[in-house]
Structures are given as structure tokens and as C-alpha cells.
Amino acid sequence: MRPNFPKHLFLAALFLSCQTALFCPFARSAEVVERILAVVNDEIVTEQDLEFVMAPVVAQYRTAYTGQELQEKIKEARAEFLNKVIEDKLILSEAKRRQVILKDAEVDDMMAEVRNKFPSKEVFLKTLEEQGLTEKKLWNRFRDQLITQKLVAYEVKSRVSVSPGEVVDYYKAHPQTFLQGDRVRLQQILVRIGSRSEEEAKTFAESIVMQLNEGKLFEELAKTYSEGSEAKEGGEMGWVEQGQLVGAIDEKIFAMSQGQITPPIQTSLGFHIFKVIERQASSEKPLDQVRDKIQEIIFKEKLGNRLQDWIKNLKKNAYISIR
16 A cells, blocks of 8 residues: 655645644654755755655555565655655745745744644644754744745746636546436434433334324424434435445435335434435436536646646756755
């Protein structure tokens, strides 16, 4: 198993990696490692820079690998992450050259957001120390990230757009992506275990089913007896796709016809009684339902391509030396 990690460390991913790094100790976290790995224009990439952004991935790897295999995976990741850090430094260098304006208050807000995730300032400072950092060093990292974000937002993100025609074309070209499985519209009555014994709950649920079989309205009994969150709406749960509910419930419900009512089904919560109001077979989701998702997919793809092209152009005129 190979854990996933970000393909780029700019924008929100940069911020996230910095926050996560403070919670993820790694191999040499107690040391301040300043060995220079690369020079990018006027910026340097240190061992600490690399370990800092790799920390979330190292933490993931530690949950999946051990021993020699763990070390090999970390070694493989280093080369890729070093390239990413070099690209980030390249963007930072360009941002400084272009004198991107940033207010100190913006960095202060970022610092406060991270600091507030700790139970106390003492714990925050101790964690920084363990990572070989100080408040000032972290403040400078966040400042660099924010001016990098601003430049990328201006040069790349603001120049990417998605037309309605592109959304339609994508929808037509990927029919399997937007399939909707079999689904049912449900009502539920829940009789909880806790305030009553399991046997009492089962007997009560069976008495409700008897009333339903005698012709009592499901909505009225749900409003009167159900202890589920949707009781006030007459037990209305809305549409549920096959596979969304726990196995025992899912299997029984999708074997039923429209209008049928289940016997009491026991779970850890108690006893559930369901009514299938309506059924729909598998179908393609309408474009209006997935338009925003498609737009996001296309936007991210365009953004990534434009970013790579922009970085390539920066590299043409950059001084990059890997030690």
C-alpha cells in the first residue's frame, strides 16, 4: 500500500503541511538541521525545509511500513519532495522579486489559527522546539507561503476559467462517471434500546408494525412513536442509494417492493421499521446535479497544467543548484 500525498505544496496544501508537521514528529525532529540541499536564485533549501514538508507523509508511511521497507519508502519520497520544495522556493523567489505585498496581520492570523489548535501556548512552544523551530521561524514560513499563494493566485488561478460548453462536453465523454445506483425513498420509525430493555424495545416495535398492518398511517405513527432524528417529518429519510445503509438493512430494503414495510430490524441503536415509498433503478445523474463537480474537475486539471507551464518558464531564467 502506498499512501497518497499532495502532488504540489502550494496554496492550501502548503498551509496544511505546515500545520500537520507540528503534530507529526519525524526521525530527527529534536535536531535543528540546516544542511543546505539546494540553492534557488537567492533562496536556499535546507534539510529542515525538506523534513518539515515531508512530515505528514512520513507519519502516513509509519502506519503502513516498518523497518527497512519504511526507510526505502522515505528515501523514494525524498527525491520527489525535494523537487517540490525547489519549485516552491522558485515561486517564492519570483514573489519577492515582484515585491508581492503582504500585511503582517495576515501572517499573524495564520499563526493564531495554528496556535489555537494546541491546548496551551506552552504545549505549542514545546512542539515547535521539538521540531527545531521558533515562533519567528514559523512566522517566516507562513509569510513565505502567503506571498507564494498570492502570486500563484494572480498568475495562475485567476487566469483559469471553465466554459459551460466544456462542462457539457466532459459530461458526454464520461457517462460511466455519473451513474446513479438503484435507490429508494424511505420512511423510518426507530425504537431505541437504552431507556427500555432489548426485549421491551422489540415488543414495542412489533406492536407498531401491527398497527401499520391494520391501516394506521406510517407518518402519524412515526411522529408519535419514532425516536429517530426525522420523526417530526413523519419518518421521511429521503432518497438512499444501494450500499449507503448498513448491510442487514440495505439487503432487506432493496429486496422490497414500493409500499412494503419491513419487520423490526435490530441494530446497535435499537429496532428500525422502514417503509419503501418509491424506487428508482440505476440511471445517469442529470447534468444539473453534477455540473459543479464537473466544473471543479476541469478547473483543477487546467490549474495544474497552467501551473506546470508557468513553473517551466520560471526555471528557464532561474539559477538552481542541487548540492
